Amino acid sequence: MNRTPEEDRDYWQRRCAAHRAMAARCDDPGQRGLHERFAALYAARWHDVVVEGD
Numbered sequence: 001m002n003r004t005p006e007e008d009r010d011y012w013q014r015r016c017a018a019h020r021a022m023a024a025r026c027d028d029p030g031q032r033g034l035h036e037r038f039a040a041l042y043a044a045r046w047h048d049v050v051v052e053g054d
Contacts, residue, residue, distance in 0.1 A: 015038075019038040
């Protein structure tokens, strides 16, 4: 599956937001930490995506 750079960036943004929301709802510190870590990794990836014209 080939995504455009814009679609790729949007995917990483959505995944980051989803994990941030899951972390906010977590009562378990370990699970919350995992979701926060995933959110940070997705955010880093999304910021690495360069879209021409941005």
